[in-house]
Amino acid sequence: MSENNIKIQRNLWENPWGYIESFFIGIGLIITGLFLEVFSTSNNVFTLSYPYNVIFLIGYIVVLFVLYKWFTNSQIIRWLTKVPASISSIVLVTVLVMIMGIIPQIPSENKIINNLGLNHITSNWAFLLILFQFLTCLGLISIKRILQFKWSNFGFVLNHTGLFLALTAGVLGTGDLQRLSINVYEGKPSWVATDQQKKEIELPFAFFLKDFLIDEYNPKLALVDNKTGSIAHNDGKNLYLVEKGETYYFNNFEVKIDNFLSNAIRFGMRYEAVNEIGSPPAAKVTVKNIENDSIKTAWISSGSFRYPYESLKISKEYSVVMTIPEVKKFSSDIDILTKEGERISTVLEVNKPFKYKGWKIYQLSYDDKMGKWSNLSVLELVKDPWLPLIYIGIFMMIAGAIYMFWMGNKITKNQE
Amino acid sequence: MTWIDFPLYSSIIVILWFIGLVFLLISYKKQAVLKIANLLFVSGWAVMILFVVKLWIELDRPPMRTLGETRLWYATFLPLIGFVTFIRWKYKWFLAYSFIMASMFLAINYLNPETYSKTLMPALQSPWFIPHVLVYLFSYAVLAASSIVAIKGWFDSYKGNFNIETLKLADNLVYIGFAFLTLGLLFGALWAKEAWGHYWTWDPKEVWAFLTWMGYLIYIHYRYFHAQKSKQALTILALAFVVLLVCWFGVNYLPVANTSVHTYTQY
Ligand code: HEM
Numbered sequence: 309m310s311e312n313n314i315k316i317q318r319n320l321w322e323n324p325w326g327y328i329e330s331f332f333i334g335i336g337l338i339i340t341g342l343f344l345e346v347f348s349t350s351n352n353v354f355t356l357s358y359p360y361n362v363i364f365l366i367g368y369i370v371v372l373f374v375l376y377k378w379f380t381n382s383q384i385i386r387w388l389t390k391v392p393a394s395i396s397s398i399v400l401v402t403v404l405v406m407i408m409g410i411i412p413q414i415p416s417e418n419k420i421i422n423n424l425g426l427n428h429i430t431s432n433w434a435f436l437l438i439l440f441q442f443l444t445c446l447g448l449i450s451i452k453r454i455l456q457f458k459w460s461n462f463g464f465v466l467n468h469t470g471l472f473l474a475l476t477a478g479v480l481g482t483g484d485l486q487r488l489s490i491n492v493y494e495g496k497p498s499w500v501a502t503d504q505q506k507k508e509i510e511l512p513f514a515f516f517l518k519d520f521l522i523d524e525y526n527p528k529l530a531l532v533d534n535k536t537g538s539i540a541h542n543d544g545k546n547l548y549l550v551e552k553g554e555t556y557y558f559n560n561f562e563v564k565i566d567n568f569l570s571n572a573i574r575f576g577m578r579y580e581a582v583n584e585i586g587s588p589p590a591a592k593v594t595v596k597n598i599e600n601d602s603i604k605t606a607w608i609s610s611g612s613f614r615y616p617y618e619s620l621k622i623s624k625e626y627s628v629v630m631t632i633p634e635v636k637k638f639s640s641d642i643d644i645l646t647k648e649g650e651r652i653s654t655v656l657e658v659n660k661p662f663k664y665k666g667w668k669i670y671q672l673s674y675d676d677k678m679g680k681w682s683n684l685s686v687l688e689l690v691k692d693p694w695l696p697l698i699y700i701g702i703f704m705m706i707a708g709a710i711y712m713f714w715m716g717n718k719i720t721k722n723q724e
Numbered sequence: 725m726t727w728i729d730f731p732l733y734s735s736i737i738v739i740l741w742f743i744g745l746v747f748l749l750i751s752y753k754k755q756a757v758l759k760i761a762n763l764l765f766v767s768g769w770a771v772m773i774l775f776v777v778k779l780w781i782e783l784d785r786p787p788m789r790t791l792g793e794t795r796l797w798y799a800t801f802l803p804l805i806g807f808v809t810f811i812r813w814k815y816k817w818f819l820a821y822s823f824i825m826a827s828m829f830l831a832i833n834y835l836n837p838e839t840y841s842k843t844l845m846p847a848l849q850s851p852w853f854i855p856h857v858l859v860y861l862f863s864y865a866v867l868a869a870s871s872i873v874a875i876k877g878w879f880d881s882y883k884g885n886f887n888i889e890t891l892k893l894a895d896n897l898v899y900i901g902f903a904f905l906t907l908g909l910l911f912g913a914l915w916a917k918e919a920w921g922h923y924w925t926w927d928p929k930e931v932w933a934f935l936t937w938m939g940y941l942i943y944i945h946y947r948y949f950h951a952q953k954s955k956q957a958l959t960i961l962a963l964a965f966v967v968l969l970v971c972w973f974g975v976n977y978l979p980v981a982n983t984s985v986h987t988y989t990q991y
Pocket residue numbers: 389390391394395397398442443445446449464467468471705712718941944945948
């Protein structure tokens with residue numbers, strides 16, 4: 309269908325617009341956007357919040373619909389529903405995102421980067437304008453294929469409309485997104501959270517932390533260079549887990565772990581298991597030098613915020629140390645208390661947020677200096693009222709991708 | 725933790741699959757032996773499932789806590805996706821790829837027993853982790869294959885005997901690979917939402933993953949609109965693959981690398 313257009317000699321801006329005109333318009337949009345960046349005085353990021361974003365979305369879709377229905381014959385609408393306009397906007401969005409992939413998106417010293425706003429691409433006018441063209445193309449062709457009402461357009465609609473929904477809802481939704489964090493201490497209720505601007509916000513409910521729990525992996529055994537203090541085995545990768553009864557080999561040393569205690573403190577010559585805040589893991593190791601059969605036995609320990617670590621020097625060059633245990637899992641056993649006197653119990657864990665009254669509550673972090681004795685748990689609360697729309701878009705695209713995998717492409721099939 | 729019977733099980737599986745691969749190779753000449761190859765693949769896979777079930781029961785939790793355990797899942801699901809793709813598209817090399825990759829993951833676990841217990845940070849302990857990595861593994865493989873086809877296309881047109889069939893093969897591979905790429909991107913977004921509360925943060929790795937996706941999007945639309953312009957299409961395909969390679973290997977070397985949370989050197 310398209311090949312004919314291109315073979316016919318035509319002048320610039322003559323019907324129908326092709327790639328040159330498309331890039332002309334697209335680059336024009338970008339330059340306009342960059343001018344806006346340079347000359348706009350306000351530093352506020354352009355965002356719409358409820359109800360303006362909803363009005364905008366509905367208005368946008370209605371306008372797209374009207375444009376498609378009654379203005380199809382106009383040059384610009386014909387252009388917007390054809391591939392050149394799409395490809396040029398896809399390419400230009402790609403170029404701007406590529407800038408984002410090269411220039412770090414953090415405050416910059418560089419004048420040019422600062423003035424053109426190249427360190428905040430996602431809120432840059434140039435990006436917003438070209439994204440607007442991108443979405444307009446996507447919206448118009450979605451409407452076109454939806455109105456054609458054919459089964460063969462099924463995959464097309466899933467892909468294009470899904471992307472349209474996910475992106476528009478994502479962009480417009482940022483204005484309504486709330487992200488708060490709250491410090492919750494064991495044994496007392498907390499209801500004052502802080503938002504991203506560090507402003508305090510009182511919640512209509514409180515969190516009561518019953519217990520904060522950390523599950524740790526065993527510490528690992530490492531061979532350390534006495535001079536540099538750095539790990540001298542296996543490039544620091546694949547260290548051995550300390551487990552009672554295991555025997556490991558480092559170069560010409562055989563290290564046997566005679567005993568392991570996950571919470572212990574030193575009593576004279578040995579460590580003993582205790583149940584005390586800040587008691588670090590400790591292990592008794594026997595190190596045999598295979599070359600001369602000399603044997604050394606000692607207790608080593610990872611140390612903690614309360615107790616020093618202990619290593620074992622096994623030769624002039626090397627020592628054996630035990631690393632600080634890594635976290636396997638951390639979770640907060642909490643009650644949510646409402647003003648009405650309700651009490652909801654739940655356990656929060658990484659990757660297992662809890663939904664409550666439009667909020668999603670995430671386990672964020674804890675006092676990492678105290679490690680497993682932390683009685684502070686940091687939670688995050690996210691309210692994202694546009695999420696359902698975004699999810700509809702994402703799941704349409706997932707379905708579209710599966711359709712695409714199964715059906716393959718039309719060009720191949722038509723000519724088979 | 726040690727998986728006591730793992731060496732036994734994995735040897736049986738890998739031997740079955742290896743013989744299967746040999747038969748698959750023969751089937752290029754003699755179509756009839758394909759059945760034997762498939763039979764061997766399926767029996768190896770059944771042994772695999774048996775082992776996973778045993779391990780799960782023994783651990784009394786889903787085996788998803790350590791690097792070794794995630795590799796085990798790769799080895800379990802790679803053949804499955806390979807089979808589905810093979811049933812639909814009949815690419816034998818792809819079936820071979822999925823079994824070779826799966827065997828490779830088993831071999832890595834076998835050779836590094838200490839990494840059975842290599843720890844996985846809490847954010848990675850998610851049901852999305854494995855599907856996310858798996859679909860990317862497939863996507864990259866298929867898209868790499870499409871680039872090889874593109875190179876052949878370039879070479880042919882240089883010698884003046886370019887055949888449009890070559891480009892059609894590339895198209896089909898791009899469609900399959902792009903579908904997997906989309907799934908990988910979206911699974912990643914859904915997982916990030918579960919773990920951190922936002923689906924997309926424009927982290928450098930995410931930026932380059934997005935660019936890769938856009939690159940192939942351009943190819944797909946260009947091809948649809950200009951079915952005859954093969955040279956340009958081949959060029960776009962080559963460029964898209966360059967972006968993919970940057971995303972895969974290059975992100976660590978860009979000035980933005982130290983702002984990324986995704987630069988684990990291994991998964
Ligand atoms: C999820 C991402 C996308 C996928 C999988 C996709 C896939 C496709 C496919 C397979 C076609 C061929 C049409 C057919 O076979 O019926 C097509 C056509 C088209 N696509 Fe996309 N596309 C995507 C995103 C986009 C975007 C972002 C735009 C615009 C900014 C766009 C604009 C177009 C246009 C204008 C056509 C031609 C429609 C027509 O002539 O009726 N697509 N797309």
